[in-house]
Amino acid sequence: MFTNTISAVALGLLSSLVVPTDAYWRMPCGGTLVAGRLDPVVTPGKVSGHTHSVMGGNGFGPTMDYADTQASTCTSCAIDGDFSNYWTPMLYYRNSTNGEFTSVGIAGGAGGTVYYQQRVSYPGKKLQAFPAGFRMTAGNPELRAYNATVQQEAISYACLNYNGGGPPQQSNFFDVNCPDGVRAQVYFPSCWDGVNLDSPDHQSHMAYPLGGRPDGGVCPDDHPVPMISIFYEMLYDTGKFANDWYDGKQPFVWSMGDNTGYGFHGDFVNGWNVELLQNAVDNFVTEDAGQADNVYSFAPFKAPAISGTACSLPPMVNEQVVGTMDQLPGCNPVTSTPGPVTDCTATTTLGTVTSGIYTDMTAEGWEYLGCGIDVYGNPALGMPLQDAPTMTVQNCITLCGGKGFSIAGLEYASQCFCGDSLPARASPTPGSIGTCNMPCAGNSSELCGAGSRLSLYQKCGSTCQNAQFNGPNSEGSSAAPATVLTASATAAVATPTPSMSSNSSAPVAAVVSSSSAVLPAYESPVPVASSSAAVHSVAPSSTSAATSSEESDCPASSTDGPSAPTPTSSASSGNSSVVLPSGWTSAGCYLDTVNPRSLSGLTYAWWGEKMTSSGCAAYCADKGFSYAGTENGGQCFCGNELVGSQVEPASDCSLPCDGSASEVCGGQARLSVFTSSTTIANNRRRSHLRRHAKGYQGAHYHEASV
Numbered sequence: 193m194f195t196n197t198i199s200a201v202a203l204g205l206l207s208s209l210v211v212p213t214d215a216y217w218r219m220p221c222g223g224t225l226v227a228g229r230l231d232p233v234v235t236p237g238k239v240s241g242h243t244h245s246v247m248g249g250n251g252f253g254p255t256m257d258y259a260d261t262q263a264s265t266c267t268s269c270a271i272d273g274d275f276s277n278y279w280t281p282m283l284y285y286r287n288s289t290n291g292e293f294t295s296v297g298i299a300g301g302a303g304g305t306v307y308y309q310q311r312v313s314y315p316g317k318k319l320q321a322f323p324a325g326f327r328m329t330a331g332n333p334e335l336r337a338y339n340a341t342v343q344q345e346a347i348s349y350a351c352l353n354y355n356g357g358g359p360p361q362q363s364n365f366f367d368v369n370c371p372d373g374v375r376a377q378v379y380f381p382s383c384w385d386g387v388n389l390d391s392p393d394h395q396s397h398m399a400y401p402l403g404g405r406p407d408g409g410v411c412p413d414d415h416p417v418p419m420i421s422i423f424y425e426m427l428y429d430t431g432k433f434a435n436d437w438y439d440g441k442q443p444f445v446w447s448m449g450d451n452t453g454y455g456f457h458g459d460f461v462n463g464w465n466v467e468l469l470q471n472a473v474d475n476f477v478t479e480d481a482g483q484a485d486n487v488y489s490f491a492p493f494k495a496p497a498i499s500g501t502a503c504s505l506p507p508m509v510n511e512q513v514v515g516t517m518d519q520l521p522g523c524n525p526v527t528s529t530p531g532p533v534t535d536c537t538a539t540t541t542l543g544t545v546t547s548g549i550y551t552d553m554t555a556e557g558w559e560y561l562g563c564g565i566d567v568y569g570n571p572a573l574g575m576p577l578q579d580a581p582t583m584t585v586q587n588c589i590t591l592c593g594g595k596g597f598s599i600a601g602l603e604y605a606s607q608c609f610c611g612d613s614l615p616a617r618a619s620p621t622p623g624s625i626g627t628c629n630m631p632c633a634g635n636s637s638e639l640c641g642a643g644s645r646l647s648l649y650q651k652c653g654s655t656c657q658n659a660q661f662n663g664p665n666s667e668g669s670s671a672a673p674a675t676v677l678t679a680s681a682t683a684a685v686a687t688p689t690p691s692m693s694s695n696s697s698a699p700v701a702a703v704v705s706s707s708s709a710v711l712p713a714y715e716s717p718v719p720v721a722s723s724s725a726a727v728h729s730v731a732p733s734s735t736s737a738a739t740s741s742e743e744s745d746c747p748a749s750s751t752d753g754p755s756a757p758t759p760t761s762s763a764s765s766g767n768s769s770v771v772l773p774s775g776w777t778s779a780g781c782y783l784d785t786v787n788p789r790s791l792s793g794l795t796y797a798w799w800g801e802k803m804t805s806s807g808c809a810a811y812c813a814d815k816g817f818s819y820a821g822t823e824n825g826g827q828c829f830c831g832n833e834l835v836g837s838q839v840e841p842a843s844d845c846s847l848p849c850d851g852s853a854s855e856v857c858g859g860q861a862r863l864s865v866f867t868s869s870t871t872i873a874n875n876r877r878r879s880h881l882r883r884h885a886k887g888y889q890g891a892h893y894h895e896a897s898v
Contacts, residue, residue: 215476216309220836221247221269222785224298226505227282228513229522232256233327233394233459239540242333242448243282243513243521245426247304249275249463250503250623254542258325261463265622266503269306270836275463278306280378281333281456282447282513283428284520288438294516296444299373299427307423310473312382312401314411320384320419321469322462329394330380331457333448336528338363346406347456350375352427354832365442365453369434369731372832374444375427378458382421383411394459420473424458437731449524502627502786506661507545511538546661549625551585551638553649554656558589558600561648562620562659563628563641566603567860572618572646573601573611580606582634589649598651603641606633620648625661643796644786769854771806772866773813776820779865781845782837784823786861791821791831802851803828809866821863826850829863837863 224245230252231240237255246252249264256277264275283296298304310319331347338344344363351358352372359366366374381398388397401409411418430444437443445451507513513521520526523536550560566572578591583606592600592610601609620626628647632640641647767778784790799811803826812820812830821829825847845864849857858864 216307217472217476219270219274219306219308221278221304221306222836223247223268223502223504223788225250225252225268225277225503226508228507228509229511230254230508231279231459233329233390233461237542239509239522239538239542241522242446242524244279244447244459245282245298245304246277246279247306248277250505251275251463252277252461252505254508256461258462261461264463266624268503273465273468277461277463278304278424278458280304280376280424280426280458283376283430284445284447285430285433285436286443286445286451286526287436288441288443292516292518293445293520295514296433297429299429304424304426307421307425308472309407309421309423310476311408311421312411312418313409314383314416314418317411317416317418319473320417321466321473322419322464323389324462324466325389326462327390327394327460328380328398329457329459330378331455333446333450333455333457335454336450336452337454342400342404342406344454345404346379346381346400347454348377348379349453349456350377363454365444365451367440367442367732369431369437371431371434373427374430375425376453376456377423377425378456379406379423380421380458380460381406382419383415384417384419385415386417420469422460434731440732442731445520445526447520447522447524449520449526451526452528503621503624504626505623506549506625508542509539510541510543510545544661546625548637549639549661550628550647550658552658553585553589554652554658556586556589557651557653557656558593558649559652559656560658561599561614561650562622562624563626564601564614564618564620564646564648566601566609566618566641566644566646570860571609572615573599573609576603576607576609578608580608580633583608583640584632584634585638585640585647585649587634588640593651600649601641601646602632602649603646604643605630605640607641609646614648618646620659622659623661767805767856767864769852770804770809770866772809773868775869776809776813776866777869779867781840781842781858782821782834782863782865783840784821784829784858784861784863785836788835789829789831790835790837790863791819791829791833791865792835793817793819793829793831793833795829797828797830802849803857804849804851805855805857805864805866807851808857812866813868818868820866822849822857823863824860825857827857834865 225248226246227243229240229243230246231244232252232254234240239254247268249261249267251260251262251264253260261275261277267275269276269278284293285296286293313319330343332343335344347363348361349364349366350361351366351368351370352375353370354372358370359368361377381395381400383399383401385397385399391397399412399415400406401411403409407421407423433443442451444453446453446455448455450456511521522538553560564572577595578588580587583602585602588602588608589600591608592598595610597610597612599611599614601611603609626645628639628641628645630640630642630645632638639647770778772778782790789795794812794815794817797808797811797815799807801807803822805820805822808822808828808830809820811828815830817830817832819831819834821831823829826849840862844862845856845859847857847859849855856864
């Protein structure tokens with residue numbers, strides 16, 4: 193227990209105390225590292241009771257320490273030097289008529305956003321970076337009712353409605369539809385006892401500041417070390433279920449069976465280079481929301497999908513956690529009073545599940561190298577030797593081997609590339625499965641790369657070993673590697689290597705089958721209408737619950753809109769002949785993070801004609817989007833938000849459009865961006881960032897349990 197007291201001496205110093213500025217930075221995490229019943233903080237070495245979505249470094253595992261984080265070879269977040277892990281529970285939609293649960297995706301396919309803020313202080317103490325080995329949690333997964341504590345105030349939800357009129361933030365799920373998604377938010381305590389890197393409940397070594405607010409103030413005497421504050425935002429695509437509410441009741445539930453929302457929580461394991469983080473804490477002083485990403489002057493920025501394939505790990509628990517299922521993973525009942533789970537047959541075995549990630553061709557003398565990156569206009573293995581609707585892994589290696597090549601690469605489901613060397617830019621990231629997740633055109637049980645992704649195989653003779661995806665913290669294990677799909681695509685049973693420290697005593701055996709491994713969904717090359725369940729009722733509109741913005745410093749979650757690029761003088765370079773829809777303008781050249789796409793509302797948009805920027809902008813406008821972007825000379829993307837992007841030199845966008853050499857269609861991982869000049873997204877985004885800089889005082893509300 194911590195006390196909300198401060199010594200008389202400390203109180204006497206408050207008048208001269210310089211409280212930290214509202215400086216902060218925001219770090220986008222480009223995708224989920226791994227999803228499943230894993231929690232190395234609360235249940236180390238065991239299968240967790242409920243599912244989580246994990247972001248950060250690929251040193252993550254069921255059991256891990258600081259050394260494991262530093263052994264990471266990549267991170268799903270945007271700063272090199274930070275191999276921390278951040279995780280929250282998974283969200284599901286519950287169909288109350290048939291009892292089925294469907295996982296709710298994170299908007300845009302992204303992972304989430306982590307804010308680092310300078311918010312707390314203590315007399316005579318400087319703000320500290322997290323030390324090596326530090327970890328903590330925030331929130332209570334068993335909470336089902338409002339309890340009027342500062343810990344409760346650290347959990348909040350924002351109902352997004354870019355057209356305005358949404359309700360203010362509150363501490364539980366909304367009873368109205370949020371057309372542009374629900375943003376779940378958790379603020380971690382920032383005052384450390386200065387001694388313990390963890391505690392039995394994973395919270396007592398930390399405390400929130402005095403004053404009843406989670407996000408700013410003076411630390412209590414028993415936790416006198418002020419630390420950098422962290423805050424998670426997770427934006428969920430709940431609007432997709434607007435027509436599938438029943439009896440007017442909100443249908444969402446957290447993975448631990450919580451349908452109130454009060455039980456949202458987060459975990460953090462520090463994996464920063466501590467010196468790097470302390471440097472950023474000491475020197476990052478800007479208060480301008482428009483300069484929030486300036487932390488990259490202290491920490492190296494990287495675009496995960498540009499420097500290598502996306503950072504991701506295979507499942508570590510052999511069960512379905514994504515898609516539609518009869519019950520929540522781990523048999524968690526939906527209850528208002530959480531209790532022990534009984535008569536559950538869910539697996540309690542850990543093991544890296546590599547089934548379905550690649551096809552084992554070692555019997556043919558070929559080994560799997562991993563998922564490599566390919567670049568339009570500068571292919572890693574030259575032009576494809578074959579593009580066929582019957583493409584399989586066997587067909588491609590037979591083709592390449594027959595022509596004397598030693599490397600075979602499969603891309604975009606049907607293309608086969610051959611070569612004898614692989615450029616460094618195309619090499620797979622060690623320990624990451626990447627995003628080669630498109631089923632082969634000729635065998636849907638195999639994977640044949642994806643857009644700009646190569647499933648790579650290499651001739652190996654008699655000494656073959658497929659790429660390993662057990663994570664850096666599994667070194668030293670004596671277990672045999674997991675069996676994967678055979679060339680005939682038959683399921684296999686295996687004993688996989690667990691992803692945990694070599695000195696762990698946790699279980700190592702697991703039964704693996706190809707039918708249950710869950711991989712990220714691939715991007716469709718053309719717009720595909722999603723199937724929807726039978727419409728039984730429509731969710732109440734968020735506009736019906738509109739509340740005056742005077743009620744809160746931060747009620748206008750509905751005003752948090754997409755980030756609008758500012759048109760620049762160089763934006764139209766090379767694109768003077770582009771004909772734009774009325775009210776649209778050219779915004780310039782921007783980075784595309786690729787996985788997820790910076791413009792993800794509609795990917796690989798196509799309207800039946802050869803690609804032009806004029807056609808792309810017209811098509812996106814017609815579909816109701818406020819942004820359009822062309823890339824690689826022949827790709828079109830639409831969206832309402834530019835995720836994880838940044839302005840790039842105009843010269844980076846220099847590829848002529850396939851349909852008109854007089855127009856420019858972006859470049860390699862570069863978007864020629866066009867936007868509606870009527871959008872108010874810039875103001876919305878600034879407002880959203882400013883509110884985080886100023887705090888959450890008065891921003892939280894509570895209602896009766898759903």
